[in-house]
Amino acid sequence: DSGVTQTPKHLITATGQRVTLRCSPRSGDLSVYWYQQSLDQGLQFLIQYYNGEERAKGNILERFSAQQFPDLHSELNLSSLELGDSALYFCASSVGSGTREQYFGPGTRLTVT
Amino acid sequence: TQLLEQSPQFLSIQEGENLTVYCNSSSVFSSLQWYRQEPGEGPVLLVTVVTGGEVKKLKRLTFQFGDARKDSSLHITAAQPGDTGLYLCAGYDGGAQKLVFGQGTRLTINP
Numbered sequence: 776d777s778g779v780t781q782t783p784k785h786l787i788t789a790t791g792q793r794v795t796l797r798c799s800p801r802s803g804d805l806s807v808y809w810y811q812q813s814l815d816q817g818l819q820f821l822i823q824y825y826n827g828e829e830r831a832k833g834n835i836l837e838r839f840s841a842q843q844f845p846d847l848h849s850e851l852n853l854s855s856l857e858l859g860d861s862a863l864y865f866c867a868s869s870v871g872s873g874t875r876e877q878y879f880g881p882g883t884r885l886t887v888t
Numbered sequence: 889t890q891l892l893e894q895s896p897q898f899l900s901i902q903e904g905e906n907l908t909v910y911c912n913s914s915s916v917f918s919s920l921q922w923y924r925q926e927p928g929e930g931p932v933l934l935v936t937v938v939t940g941g942e943v944k945k946l947k948r949l950t951f952q953f954g955d956a957r958k959d960s961s962l963h964i965t966a967a968q969p970g971d972t973g974l975y976l977c978a979g980y981d982g983g984a985q986k987l988v989f990g991q992g993t994r995l996t997i998n999p
Contacts, residue, residue, distance in 0.1 A: 777930065808987075818931070818976065818989040831985050865930050875919045875980040877987060879930030 778802065779868050779880035787886045793854040796883045800847055800868030806830070807849040808869070808877060809841055813862040824849055825872040856887045890915040890981050892990035900996040904966055909993045911977035912959045918982040920953055920960045925974040925992075967997045 778801035788794055800807050809821040811834075820833035824843035835841075838856075843849040853860060863884050867877035895910045911920070919938045923931035935944050937953035937960060944951045948971075950963040960977055974994050978987040 777932070779930075817991045820986050820988075823986065833986060867930075873982070873985045875987070876921065876933055876936055878933065879923075882928075882930050884928075 777878040777880065779866060779878055781864075781866050781880040781883050783883060784881065785884050785886075787888065788856060789888055790856055790858060792856050792887075793852065794856065794885065796851040796853070796864055796866075796885075798849045798851070798866030798868075798880060800849070800866075801878055804868035804870050804878070805847065806869045806872055806874065807843055807847070808867040809835075809849070809851050810865040810867065810879075811862050812865060812882075818865070821851070823872075830872055853885070858887050861885055861887045890917070890979060890988050892977055892979050892988055894975075894977055894990035894993050896993060897991065898994050898996075900998065901967060903968060903997055903999050907964050907967055907995070909962045909964075909975055909995070910959070911961070911990050913979060914958065915979070916957050917979035917988075918957070919980045920957075921978045921980070921987070922951055922960070922962055923976040923978060925976060931976055967995075969997045969999050971995060972997050 780799045782797045805826045808823045812818045821835040823831040841851045863882045865882045867879045869877045922934045925931040935951045940955045940957045942953045948965045974992045976992045977990045
């Protein structure tokens with residue numbers, strides 16, 4: 776158990792809908808990272824927040840957004856969902872902003888039908 | 889954009905055999921991590937290597953960072969069915985402050 780929690784575990788929704796994925800980092804960690812993992816693209820970095828502020832951005836679509844709250848939990852919002860958004864979404868956390876070692880949660884499996 | 893290529897993509901061997909997985913790039917990384925991921929779960933950090941030429945051992949697993957910090961290898965001795973999983977290497981891009989992941993090596997150890 777990494778200490779990172781994610782909810783929900785599974786999510787099934789229709790095209791065009793909006794969903795919110797939630798992540799709580801390990802106790803003491805200030806950074807939260809979001810990743811998307813699909814079969815054909817591997818593990819892709821989406822975005823990082825550090826202590827409430829956006830720190831780094833990866834291959835995140837404009838339809839997706841994230842935020843980190845004062846209690847350090849984070850939410851990833853996915854809107855206008857398309858079939859191709861079906862994937863595993865992972866949250867990871869680390870102590871600092873530029874920390875190399877990240878600890879991953881169990882993931883949320885999103886299926887868009 | 890820094891890229892990491894892993895080889896082989898798939899490997900299926902018998903219990904007791906040895907194997908090596910490679911992670912290569914044309915870019916220099918300030919550090920490199922190896923993760924193992926099992927189906928339906930998140931990647932689990934196995935090791936971090938930082939210094940060029942560094943070798944780290946974790947029981948039957950030996951990790952090496954290339955002298956030029958552009959490549960790494962993972963060697964497993966006497967593989968066991970419990971070693972089955974997806975092995976991912978990830979290089980830390982200090983400039984962009986993000987991890988860059990390889991595509992992974994899916995390892996199956998047959999009893």
